Amino acid sequence: MRLKIIGTGSYLPEKIATNDDMAQLVETSDEWIRTRTGIGQRHLVSSSEENTTYMAVQAAKRALAASGLRAEEIDVILVATVSGDYVTPSTACMVQRELQAVNAASFDINAACAGFLFGLNTVDAYFRSGIYKTAIIIGVETLSKIVDWSDRSTCVLFGDGAGAVVAKADENGMLACLQGSDGTHADVLTCKARTNNNPYISTSKELDYVYMNGQEVFKFAVRKVPECLELLLQGTDFSPEDVDYYLLHQANYRILTSIAKKLNLPMEKFPSNVDRCGNTSAASIPILMDEMNRQGQLKEGNLLFLSGFGGGLTWGAALLKW
Numbered sequence: 001m002r003l004k005i006i007g008t009g010s011y012l013p014e015k016i017a018t019n020d021d022m023a024q025l026v027e028t029s030d031e032w033i034r035t036r037t038g039i040g041q042r043h044l045v046s047s048s049e050e051n052t053t054y055m056a057v058q059a060a061k062r063a064l065a066a067s068g069l070r071a072e073e074i075d076v077i078l079v080a081t082v083s084g085d086y087v088t089p090s091t092a093c094m095v096q097r098e099l100q101a102v103n104a105a106s107f108d109i110n111a112a113c114a115g116f117l118f119g120l121n122t123v124d125a126y127f128r129s130g131i132y133k134t135a136i137i138i139g140v141e142t143l144s145k146i147v148d149w150s151d152r153s154t155c156v157l158f159g160d161g162a163g164a165v166v167a168k169a170d171e172n173g174m175l176a177c178l179q180g181s182d183g184t185h186a187d188v189l190t191c192k193a194r195t196n197n198n199p200y201i202s203t204s205k206e207l208d209y210v211y212m213n214g215q216e217v218f219k220f221a222v223r224k225v226p227e228c229l230e231l232l233l234q235g236t237d238f239s240p241e242d243v244d245y246y247l248l249h250q251a252n253y254r255i256l257t258s259i260a261k262k263l264n265l266p267m268e269k270f271p272s273n274v275d276r277c278g279n280t281s282a283a284s285i286p287i288l289m290d291e292m293n294r295q296g297q298l299k300e301g302n303l304l305f306l307s308g309f310g311g312g313l314t315w316g317a318a319l320l321k322w
């Protein structure tokens with residue numbers, strides 16, 4: 001048995017901040033942001049109640065309703081996030097409580113923008129081994145609380161939101177998947193947690209914010225995604241042209257066009273919502289998937305290639321039949 005997606009859901013905060021709004025905060029312009037990234041606006045949380053847990057729960061409820069399963073039928077809940085509301089409990093346990101998914105083992109995954117793919121990989125392995133039969137996988141981020149709003153090189157890039165899928169063990173669905181990481185390039189994209197602090201050592205209590213070497217991430221993504229595709233297509237009869245849609249992490253439209261060019265494929269195969277949502281990290285792929293699903297763009301039997309990449313460095317990919 002393997003992973004098959006049977007329901008999708010997403011949540012985007014109502015508050016929209018445009019590029020012109022960004023230009024009120026830092027020295028930037030709509031023109032710079034659009035031409036370098038393709039981003040036109042982003043959704044941002046705008047109350048203390050609208051936090052990571054809240055967004056994850058909304059997305060999960062919608063996915064669950066679409067799947068037809070009841071909360072107590074869920075065996076495992078995985079939440080991919082780097083911006084949970086608590087160090088403990090995990091966001092997944094908070095979601096479990098809100099859904100009353102009383103039978104679900106629940107835990108978080110920290111793999112930055114590749115987190116949702118790590119979630120799919122993990123659940124697929126559980127299904128193949130027979131350990132579990134149903135799952136909710138959520139990507140959620142409130143990156144707006146960990147970016148430095150005076151740093152124009154990062155604050156204009158990110159947005160908040162959540163996407164979720166419900167999956168069940170089935171004979172169809174996932175064809176192949178992979179995940180990987182390279183900690184030797186850990187310093188390319190960072191945000192420090194609390195530093196050592198006890199009666200014997202005291203360090204600065206200043207909070208750290210997201211730091212990114214954008215060009216390194218850009219090069220890494222454009223190299224890694226085609227490598228992942230090649231690996232997953234090996235052993236199948238499919239070619240890159242056979243893939244109906246490439247649902248890639250929505251970091252930057254130029255990354256998508258560079259990958260499409262490298263693969264010699266038309267942009268119609270690379271759906272994108274980065275213009276409306278910015279980079280929502282682990283949430284970007286399930287949000288995009290839910291939007292396409294609800295608009296009826298995903299048809300039964302479609303061949304999808306999913307790939308996420310980001311801090312760690314981390315990457316993940318999946319080839320699946322809808």
Ligand code: COA
Pocket residue numbers: 027028029032033036037113152153154156189212213214215217218251252279309310311
């Ligand atoms: N507005 C105006 N100017 C800005 C700016 C902004 N928001 N952000 C940076 N700049 C300036 C820089 O200060 C620099 O100025 P200088 O030449 O006077 O020093 C100039 O623009 C070029 O900066 P650079 O960082 O070299 O730009 P870039 O062409 O590499 O584009 C990114 C920056 C972040 C858009 C690009 O590297 C990128 O998209 N990388 C991918 C990163 C990503 O998406 N990561 C997501 C994590 S998965």
